[in-house]
Amino acid sequence: MSKKILVTGGAGYIGSHTTVELQNAGYEVIIADNLSNSDPQVIDGITRITGKKPHFELIDCNDRAGMQAIFEKYQGIEGIIHFAASKAVGESVQKPLLYYRNNLVSLLNILELMPLYGVKGIVFSSSCTVYGQPDILPVDENAPIKPALSPYGNTKQICEEIINDSIHSGAPYRAILLRYFNPIGAHPSAEIGELPLGVPQNLIPYLTQTAMGIRPELSVFGNDYNTPDGSCIRDYISVVDLAKAHVIAMQRMINKLSDNAIETFNLGTGRGVSVLELIEAFERATGVKVPHKIVGRREGDIEQVWANPYRANNILGWTAHETLDDTLASAWRWQVRLRERGIM
Ligand code: NAD
Ligand code: WQD
Numbered sequence: 524m525s526k527k528i529l530v531t532g533g534a535g536y537i538g539s540h541t542t543v544e545l546q547n548a549g550y551e552v553i554i555a556d557n558l559s560n561s562d563p564q565v566i567d568g569i570t571r572i573t574g575k576k577p578h579f580e581l582i583d584c585n586d587r588a589g590m591q592a593i594f595e596k597y598q599g600i601e602g603i604i605h606f607a608a609s610k611a612v613g614e615s616v617q618k619p620l621l622y623y624r625n626n627l628v629s630l631l632n633i634l635e636l637m638p639l640y641g642v643k644g645i646v647f648s649s650s651c652t653v654y655g656q657p658d659i660l661p662v663d664e665n666a667p668i669k670p671a672l673s674p675y676g677n678t679k680q681i682c683e684e685i686i687n688d689s690i691h692s693g694a695p696y697r698a699i700l701l702r703y704f705n706p707i708g709a710h711p712s713a714e715i716g717e718l719p720l721g722v723p724q725n726l727i728p729y730l731t732q733t734a735m736g737i738r739p740e741l742s743v744f745g746n747d748y749n750t751p752d753g754s755c756i757r758d759y760i761s762v763v764d765l766a767k768a769h770v771i772a773m774q775r776m777i778n779k780l781s782d783n784a785i786e787t788f789n790l791g792t793g794r795g796v797s798v799l800e801l802i803e804a805f806e807r808a809t810g811v812k813v814p815h816k817i818v819g820r821r822e823g824d825i826e827q828v829w830a831n832p833y834r835a836n837n838i839l840g841w842t843a844h845e846t847l848d849d850t851l852a853s854a855w856r857w858q859v860r861l862r863e864r865g866i867m
Contacts, residue, residue, distance in 0.1 A: 525551040525553070528773060529586050529642075531629065532606030534561035534718045537648065537706055540766035541604060543572050543715070548770045551565055551577075552577040552644065555584060555599050556607065561718065567742075568714035587636070594640040596635060597601030601777045605633055606645045608678070612823070615675035626678035626843055634689050637696050644697035644776035646769055651704045651758070651791070651828055652676040660759075660795070661831035662796070664787045672823045676706055691787040697784045699734055699772045703829050704758035704791035706765050706777035708850035709857035716857030717762075720867075726798065727759075731858035734811045737867060743798050746819035748827070754798035757792035757826035761845035761853075765790055768841045775839065792828025792843040801851075809855045 528545055532538045532552030539561075542552050546569070549634045554566070554577050563579075578597070582589045584607045594600060608626045609615065615622040630647075637645065652661050653676065654662050655669025673679035686698045693727050696826030697713040711785055722738075723729040733741040746753035796804070802813050861867040 524769040524775065525549050527551045527553060527597055528602045529555060529593070529597070529600045530606065531555045531603065531633070532608065534558060534565045534579070535606055536565065537762060538606040539569055539715045539763060539768045540603070540710060541709065542569050542760045542768045544763075544766040545773070546573040546575050546577065546592045548727065550773075553580065553593065553600065554578065555580045555582045555590070555593055557581065557583040560609070560720065565715055566659055572710060572712050572714050573627075582726060585625065586634060587632045589675070590632050591636055594636055600640060602646070602773050603633060603637065603642060604648075605630060606648050606774065608648065610675060611724060612673045612675045615673050615678075618649070618672035620746050622674045622678055628682060628683050630685060633708070634685070635687050635862055639695065640745050642696055644699070644773075645686070646701060646772050646776065646793040647682060647686055647700045648701045650676070650679045651702050651789070651830065653680050653702060654828060656825045657828060660827065661793060661829050662789070663831040664789055664834055672828045686704055687700070687785060694812065697776045698786075699776055700785070701768065701772060702787065702789050703765060704760050704789070706762045708761045708763065708845070708853040709760045710763060711853055711856075713853070713856040713860040716854070726801070726853050730802065730805060730813055731854050732867065733756050733815070734805070734809070734813050734855065735858050736863060736867070739814065741802070742818040743802075743815055744818060744824060746760070746817045750797055751828055752797050754800045755824055756797050756829060757831035758794060758796040759796055759801065759847060759850070760791050760843055764843040764845050768835065771839055771841045788835040788839050789830040790835055793832045795829035797846060799838045804847050804850045805855070806853045808827070811855065813853040847851070
């Protein structure tokens, strides 16, 4: 019998790619999502890729009774991957209470319910945002957590602390905290990908929409940083590679392959790429030009950050394999698919 995994936020960008990899690895996936930032058609995309339809429950994770009903309905859930959260940094500054409620209460509900149903562990979606601007690069998991620059970033720090405190109090489950760097790209089939609502705030969707002619030009936020070409540096990681790390983390957790009840891993490539290098790589990989101009710095931006993925590579046993060019080409194929479907 296949093992049941509950994937909150499984209709979202990273959750949908992870559901594909979980199903391909033989898990039975139950998605719990309120569709606040996703489209139900994603389920069809997952089904077309894997040949298997995941269970889908339209539910707000803040609804404790509703979540409990899911654990009752699907007896024997072994693990949870908790993606469900609000994630727009700028919006979190405007609506902090919404972010604290959505991101914290949903986690509390899940942690309270897990022991009642014998769930073995939780994989939590954290972020490199917890490091702020690191003093040492590449940044490893022992680097200090810096004061958060936004309510969104703060929710990730607080959620990590909540899980830590709970495990240290002797909670009967395990936890793996995954700190993502910058996930980009789409499934190679172009059946699923990132679906930003409104004007994208993140670089890749803005770039692909500009390449498509939806936006006149991409603004490069600053070329006067202390980096080789003056633009900011990030560690861009393929969403498919990222998704695969969740399957490995889940196996590690439910099979108790570690002596530690809680572990933290950076998920990045270990390579820093500047905004200008990224534009160049996209044009090389796709043959499509990206009109762009240099503008002033964006408030709150980190100058440069990239991962030391040693722990993920050597302890978790996961390494990012996709090349930047292939990942950017997948992002473009997804944008083309959105156009074909008349979505964007
Ligand atoms: P996403 O918005 O595409 O997916 C999140 C999903 O959760 C959406 O389908 C949304 O409808 C759902 N959701 C939100 N609140 C919910 C609630 N209360 N109940 C039920 N469903 C709810 O985001 P994503 O990019 O896939 O991010 C997934 C997770 O990874 C988030 O926790 C995010 O903070 C984290 N993360 C993302 C990035 C990134 O750059 N994308 C980087 C680091 C960490
Ligand atoms: C990447 C680079 C911009 C848009 C954010 C969150 C972080 C994490 C990932 C969840 C930066 C530059 C961008 C544009 C640009 N999410 N840029 N023109 O800022 O690294 O991280 O998403 O945890 O918490 O803060 O990602 O994609 O917004 O920006 O020049 O139109 O692209 O300045 O250097 P960021 P991003």
